[in-house]
Amino acid sequence: MAKTGRNDLCPCGSGRKYKKCCEARERNGGTRSRVMLFAVGGAVLAAILAGIASFTGERSSGPTRVWSTEHGHYHDASGVAVP
Ligand SMILES: [Zn+2]
Ligand SMILES: [Zn+2]
Known part of the structure; x- marks a missing residue:
């Protein structure tokens, strides 16, 4: 398992650097979905x-x-009497 560096090409094949591509998207999407999960939950x-x-x-x-x-x-x- 090779760890993808932030300055390496993104493994998604977009040709962009990982930090400019899926890393940022995953981070934003991750927090957003987590917030949504919290809100829905x-x-x-x-x-x-x-x-x-x-x-x-x-x-x-x-x-x-x-x-x-x-x-x-x-x-x-x-059926018990209440005063
Ligand atoms: Zn990507
Ligand atoms: Zn009574």
Whole structure:
């Protein structure tokens, strides 16, 4: 495996020096794709967290209290009287 020097001809066959050709492109493309990956990953993570938050929120803030007209007070979901 021969390491390509920055002043050597680019292995892609463009005839330009590696530092003027694919090295710069790889560096720019690499960081850009990495930033994109972070952005997409962050968005997906945020969406997942928001989904989990809303899911658990719905469960905890669901119809836990039911008004009983015959008893004149609230009951929780399992039928226990709530003061
Ligand atoms: Zn190249
Ligand atoms: Zn009751």
